[in-house]
Amino acid sequence: MEEFWHSTSHIMASAVCRIFGDIKLGIGPAIAEGFYYDFDCKIQDEDLPKIEDEMRKIIDEDQRFEKIVMNIDEARKFLERQTYKLEILDEIDDEHVSFYKNGSFTDLCKGPHIERTGQVKAFKLLKIAGAYWRGDEKNPMLTRIYGISFESKEELDDYLKKQEEAKKRDHRILGPQLGLFEIYDEVGGGLAFWHPKGNILRDEIIWFLKKEHKNRGYFELTTPHIGKIELWEQSGHCDYYRENIYFIEKEEENYVLKPMNCPGHIMIYKSKMRSYKDLPIRYFELGTVYRYERSGVLHGLLRVRGFTQDDAHIFCNESQLKNEIEEVCRFAFDMLSRFGFNEYEIYLSTKPEKYVGEDEIWDLATDALKGVLEEQGLNFSIDPGAGVFYGPKIDIKLLDALNRAWQGPTIQVDFNLPDRFDLSYIGDDGRKYRPVMIHRVVLGSLERFIGCLVEHYAGKFPLWLSPTQVIILPITDNQLNYAKNVERIFISEGIRTELDSRSEKLQRKIKDAQELKIPYMIIIGKKEEEQEKISIRHRSKGDIGPYGIDDFIKNLKDEIREKLSI
């Protein structure tokens, strides 16, 4: 598809040039889904239909894509007024470069292309956006037009329909609809309020996390949300992370709202002498942190300003490092699969421009992480320069409904904070040694994770996570007493149960329960009451017939215990 999409971007660029004249061009590549082209020209939404019309003409003209080869000097002359193209040309280390020509439009391009413009049978320009030249905010902003194209109209319709479907899974719509959470402008962007049902979901996840951490030898901590600025100066955050920190001043004392949990855990580590026999020490905290994020980047629960991390810090010695990383990796992948996530992207992030510590130490840590990924046979990409200022890391990114990647689990090696805080343990020879730290989260932030989870399940959570697990739907008011009895039994068995006692028809109650994506509906009519049974309807399987109350409760408990996704 790449060739096809890239060719469509040339068609779009030629249409834009026909309409707006001799404008400067940026780049116009194919992307994962579709293509874009950047123009140094003010183009607005209302221009898109005009451009589409012009593209249609070019397609109807069925122009041939011709390859033209020029030597560098000819190319430079040809691109005289295309300053952005000249920049690209300067980086090409070859005597000849290729151009592609369709109609009167000729563009520096290594190709390849499809044969003729007429092959593009269906296309749509999707959105218009600003994009800095070369992705650098110091450069001018160009106008980027995104589009998609196919060889048939059916494929295009299919694509557009899928996008529409995906939007219905958007956690920002489903979240408030299902009573999970809300973000109030009046309070501030990026600050989530958990409503009762969302809090149940959150609580289930927290309970599960705590149990899993205890099983793996972690000690749980709780640390304050604010602390003196000096702590953050010592950690280096004030230097390397300043623009994201919220500062608080009171009676001439300077405090910060904690943007990270690590210094807190370090305080506890430092509180007494540690022996090599104590290591590794694993401290875990559901730590709520606040970070200022630029207004344009906030996105529902997926990018917020206040969030709770399932954060842990492991203090160990260098010989334990590899094993600890392995354990953490296993832990993270295990947790993801327990929540039904099987598709994610893995990155190894290396040394950034701003960093602390020695180069050899960075190499050592990077190699340790890489070694674990390779030994576990995981597919990963290197993300150069994306490490934290204190160390390299493994990032695992989860995908949302529109396939955008969001960082979830991350494992970071840190040889630097132990230095800054002068951490030590006593070795078997009685001498002092410096421990190594691993920072890691296995779900990431609860907010982001739940945002992804909502989209992943499209709101249809497995039973164990469903805020309401069963809803009782009496067919007439005459069954209300029996329904209330059934409700009492379910609640006393620890099943999250609701009763729809409205004087509505059954169909209506089913529709509403279905929209709330409640896993099981218990239907009670005259028949059920007489036989002391209940009839069950599952949100996806439909009517699954009558059950004895005890039998059904046993089934529910099994399904909850197994954490099944049905």
Add this chain to the structure above:
RNA sequence: GCCCACAUAGCUCAGUAGGUUAGAGCGCAUCCUUGGUAAGGAUGAGGUCAUCGGUUCAAGUCCGAUUGUGGGCUCCA
């Protein structure tokens, strides 16, 4: 923060080309209905049209600023 777009009832949206008391559906309240697997009916409450300023005899509608939201870009320990 930058580019583009958007902002009307709790929610989803109509509002013609500026012209009296701004509409609908859902939801909510009250009443009627007691119906067997995805919407039963009636009545009613609810809006200083995001905010501020301007143009005009007249602004939800036109212009500007601000705030917020959306999609991108940049950023993201």
